[in-house]
Amino acid sequence: MKLAVVSVVVLLVIFVSWPVSAYQKDSPGGGGYGGDEEHDTNLWFPLDNLLSLSYYDKICPDFEKIVDTKVREWTKTDPSLGPALLRLLFHDCGVTGCDASVLLDHEGSERRSPASKTLRGFELIDDIKAELEKSCRGLVSCADILVAASRDATYQLKGPYWPNAYGRRDSKTSYARDVEKVPSGRRDVTALLETFQSYGLNILDLVVLSGAHTIGKANCGTIQSRLYNFNGTSESDPSINPELADYLRRKCRWASETVDLDVKTPVTFDNQYYINLKNHEGVLTTDQELLKDPRTAPLVDAFATQPSHMFRQQFAVSMAKLVNVGVITGEDRIGEIRKVCSKSNSKH
């Protein structure tokens, strides 16, 4: 076991010391391809099917500033929107890729499925889009807005920063039935791994991105089956620390109540989530499962024992991968730049 932990730590050091920019150069759709005046790669490289770090530099130079300001304004009034945005992005990228399909609001769309009921942050994205339409009409996709806004929200919560490459197009369709691709809170690690592998992500990405649960809340309805009559036993899930189970039962008398996902430092983007898992204080079944499974337990252990910045740096690397999942780009031609994020242009 000791050997496994040591090798995981070595692995982590390699991953963590691998800069985000290095990853992006190698990955499809990664940044750095925009080309500057001196090295205009446009001449020989099929640029229009790739995302680029400089995509908006000329066509909408204030894009990131506008997004950042709006996110700041909205989260100042309602700080819970920060975590909500990060989750909304995962639910976009996790279903047919980062194409803003989660934002479409019509009968039978992902957003109308019961599993999306607790997603939030739509109005904030709509407001950013409306502002951008004033200065950059028809140029900025809703998918790029969601990617930028959730990065800024994470950073504003003192989480890590990662450079985003842009140039995504928006999907024209969205189907509620596809939402089952996003993992619910009751899967085992094998199912979670399969889902992440289907995104092109690996076991390290799974453990690191689950660390997003260092901020934000769960609805009590989501965890009630852990608290009462677990597997028909009339007891709580035995993998919850009994004191935490007591606390959660008191907090969760109503399904509509919410509880912090990180019970110790709920508004700080740190590695406390992993320490909690080691103390059997994970709130979601899927979180606590990461400690039970021998494939993920050494990684949980490593993030719990290493300084917080190890987790934060790797989180940035894994997020830079997540935001490239299944993007629609210029060459694909199947997407569009929506005028309003909740409606496809053809539905106007």
Ligand code: HEM
């Ligand atoms: C590994 C698979 C994952 C599962 C099974 C999962 C499941 C869940 C569940 C059940 C909730 C509570 C929802 C509710 O009760 O309303 C939640 C909340 C949240 N999730 Fe995940 N999640 C996963 C991965 C991720 C990833 C990859 C991210 C982002 C990178 C993320 C970010 C969040 C955030 C920030 C919240 C809190 C939202 C809020 O406060 O509004 N999750 N997640």
